[in-house]
Amino acid sequence: PDAEAAQAARARNGQLTKPPGALGRLEDLAIWYAGWRGTARPRIVAPQVIVFAGNHGVTARGVSAFPAEVTVQMVANFEAGGAAINQLAGEFGAKMDVIALDLDRPTADFTAGPAMSEAEVVAALAAGWAAVDPHADVLVTGEMGIGNTTSAAALAHALFGGAPEDWVGRGTGVDDAGLALKARVVAEGLAANPGAQGDALEALRCLGGRELAAMAGAIARARVARIPVILDGFICTAAAAVLAQTSAGGLDHAVAGHGSAEAGHGRLLEALGKAPLLALDMRLGEGSGAALALGVLKGAVACHSGMATFAEAGVSDG
Amino acid sequence: PDAEAAQAARARNGQLTKPPGALGRLEDLAIWYAGWRGTARPRIVAPQVIVFAGNHGVTARGVSAFPAEVTVQMVANFEAGGAAINQLAGEFGAKMDVIALDLDRPTADFTAGPAMSEAEVVAALAAGWAAVDPHADVLVTGEMGIGNTTSAAALAHALFGGAPEDWVGRGTGVDDAGLALKARVVAEGLAANPGAQGDALEALRCLGGRELAAMAGAIARARVARIPVILDGFICTAAAAVLAQTSAGGLDHAVAGHGSAEAGHGRLLEALGKAPLLALDMRLGEGSGAALALGVLKGAVACHSGMATFAEAGVSDG
Numbered sequence: 138p139d140a141e142a143a144q145a146a147r148a149r150n151g152q153l154t155k156p157p158g159a160l161g162r163l164e165d166l167a168i169w170y171a172g173w174r175g176t177a178r179p180r181i182v183a184p185q186v187i188v189f190a191g192n193h194g195v196t197a198r199g200v201s202a203f204p205a206e207v208t209v210q211m212v213a214n215f216e217a218g219g220a221a222i223n224q225l226a227g228e229f230g231a232k233m234d235v236i237a238l239d240l241d242r243p244t245a246d247f248t249a250g251p252a253m254s255e256a257e258v259v260a261a262l263a264a265g266w267a268a269v270d271p272h273a274d275v276l277v278t279g280e281m282g283i284g285n286t287t288s289a290a291a292l293a294h295a296l297f298g299g300a301p302e303d304w305v306g307r308g309t310g311v312d313d314a315g316l317a318l319k320a321r322v323v324a325e326g327l328a329a330n331p332g333a334q335g336d337a338l339e340a341l342r343c344l345g346g347r348e349l350a351a352m353a354g355a356i357a358r359a360r361v362a363r364i365p366v367i368l369d370g371f372i373c374t375a376a377a378a379v380l381a382q383t384s385a386g387g388l389d390h391a392v393a394g395h396g397s398a399e400a401g402h403g404r405l406l407e408a409l410g411k412a413p414l415l416a417l418d419m420r421l422g423e424g425s426g427a428a429l430a431l432g433v434l435k436g437a438v439a440c441h442s443g444m445a446t447f448a449e450a451g452v453s454d455g
Numbered sequence: 456p457d458a459e460a461a462q463a464a465r466a467r468n469g470q471l472t473k474p475p476g477a478l479g480r481l482e483d484l485a486i487w488y489a490g491w492r493g494t495a496r497p498r499i500v501a502p503q504v505i506v507f508a509g510n511h512g513v514t515a516r517g518v519s520a521f522p523a524e525v526t527v528q529m530v531a532n533f534e535a536g537g538a539a540i541n542q543l544a545g546e547f548g549a550k551m552d553v554i555a556l557d558l559d560r561p562t563a564d565f566t567a568g569p570a571m572s573e574a575e576v577v578a579a580l581a582a583g584w585a586a587v588d589p590h591a592d593v594l595v596t597g598e599m600g601i602g603n604t605t606s607a608a609a610l611a612h613a614l615f616g617g618a619p620e621d622w623v624g625r626g627t628g629v630d631d632a633g634l635a636l637k638a639r640v641v642a643e644g645l646a647a648n649p650g651a652q653g654d655a656l657e658a659l660r661c662l663g664g665r666e667l668a669a670m671a672g673a674i675a676r677a678r679v680a681r682i683p684v685i686l687d688g689f690i691c692t693a694a695a696a697v698l699a700q701t702s703a704g705g706l707d708h709a710v711a712g713h714g715s716a717e718a719g720h721g722r723l724l725e726a727l728g729k730a731p732l733l734a735l736d737m738r739l740g741e742g743s744g745a746a747l748a749l750g751v752l753k754g755a756v757a758c759h760s761g762m763a764t765f766a767e768a769g770v771s772d773g
Contacts, residue, residue: 443545
């Protein structure tokens with residue numbers, strides 16, 4: 138970030154017509170945003186939402202409440218404007234792109250070996266990188282992929298340790314038996330991919346999916362282009378965590394949009410040191426929680442850049 | 456609310472292209488909104504924010520970190536578009552009205568007797584009632600009034616008991632001595648107005664202020680016009696609590712927009728049985744927390760009314 142711009146934004150914040158600190162987290166959020174955008178008085182005019190879709194070989198193990206064909210059906214729904222993320226992107230003025238990644242060629246079942254080859258994971262990272270509009274001023278990455286909470290749980294387990302049970306959740310709605318199966322599948326995935334532990338990019342290749350790799354690629358590109366990122370729920374955060382584990386501060390340009398109801402998300406955010414902006418028991422993915430948090434970020438930046446100072450308004454400053 | 460519309464909205468919610476419950480609190484929020492608007496598929500197109508301003512005789516006791524003239528200065532700031540609430544109303548497409556209530560004639564110091572006469576409190580309630588646009592489809596009421604956290608604390612104490620210390624907070628920023636003074640002033644206010652306990656409207660007259668009475672009047676009018684209300688922080692909620700204590704279910708048409716950092720707000724929301732949508736450590740008033748929560752409500756309703764059903768989208772429903 139641009140330390141000078143952040144400092145100028147902090148100084149401006151102290152002169153706005155409100156008691157010091159009265160806008161709470163909105164103030165820190167606006168200053169953080171100003172630092173990454175390199176200007177003390179930024180505006181948000183071009184948010185981008187990208188939804189990446191991928192299919193997962195591990196669905197053969199019966200880890201999801203929905204059949205794998207729902208991935209391609211939901212991509213059609215995104216393209217027709219009928220999903221939750223379409224409504225939220227529209228409400229908050231974001232342009233939305235949908236990138237389907239080789240849906241007819243699922244990743245390999247990671248309980249039998251790596252989910253992706255080197256070439257496959259690089260292609261997915263590159264697809265994410267290329268999908269970012271360099272003129273965007275906020276980025277939300279969302280995902281769709283039946284089976285991907287299992288993939289994200291395995292990835293989180295490889296990155297942060299603990300037990301498989303710490304990271305698996307009910308996803309789209311599995312029962313207790315399904316939850317126990319997911320934990321077993323995650324344990325098998327780590328056993329089948331010994332190289333995944335202690336190497337974040339290798340963990341992404343072995344246990345992730347194309348949409349997870351694409352989100353990581355997009356969030357990395359946003360860093361280079363100084364585009365602040367709002368993280369969505371468990372799957373997006375697991376993908377983003379690869380960047381944090383790869384280089385210190387690698388996610389400093391990202392805030393946690395919301396705390397998902399998916400079981401492992403709280404633990405994941407804690408591991409990353411990020412407090413979510415919203416906590417509304419959402420667990421849909423698609424970027425929906427992050428897109429809703431875009432409203433909060435837009436509100437924060439609008440206050441910061443639009444308010445009068447005490448001097449401008451002729452208000453006594455206490 | 457319209458039970459049939461709420462039921463139809465609940466049925467629609469069950470058919471939308473998402474796993475059951477995956478939008479969390481957004482789903483309940485949309486169904487609640489649909490019930491009050493009397494249609495299964497509502498739209499939000501005309502939100503109204505009203506900021507009421509009043510002055511308080513109790514400021515003579517030194518309960519605020521800011522001088523009383525800031526009230527009229529901030530009204531000018533609202534009218535010029537320079538305050539936080541202007542930016543938030545603009546961001547979320549709300550029209551904003553500012554109603555200054557006899558600023559040159561503060562209420563009486565409630566530690567010496569009733570803050571308002573019968574005629575004064577009725578005039579303020581009526582001003583609030585009249586300020587609501589009957590064609591609005593959401594209402595946010597905000598306030599400005601140096602000294603009004605002390606007034607709201609006294610009102611909350613009269614309505615819900617406890618100790619003065621349970622309800623006083625730092626407002627715009629008093630120190631420990633100021634906080635102790637506010638508690639003493641609240642205790643004196645209750646002692647000087649024995650009729651205020653056990654009679655919510657009398658408590659509003661004796662301990663409230665014109666802007667608090669106006670918010671109560673506006674929220675009552677919204678009920679009659681079936682306009683759902685988003686409550687702001689401590690002062691707004693204390694004023695609204697008068698309606699809940701006057702008739703059972705009198706605030707069913709209102710949701711808590713945010714949990715304020717002002718000390719007594721959590722206790723007040725608990726007494727009213729309302730869980731806030733946002734918790735961002737805001738404590739500005741003006742309607743700012745509620746206006747930010749308007750983004751959440753708009754997102755919830757946009758999803759509910761804009762999403763495709765499984766049948767429409769041709770998606771397998773698990």
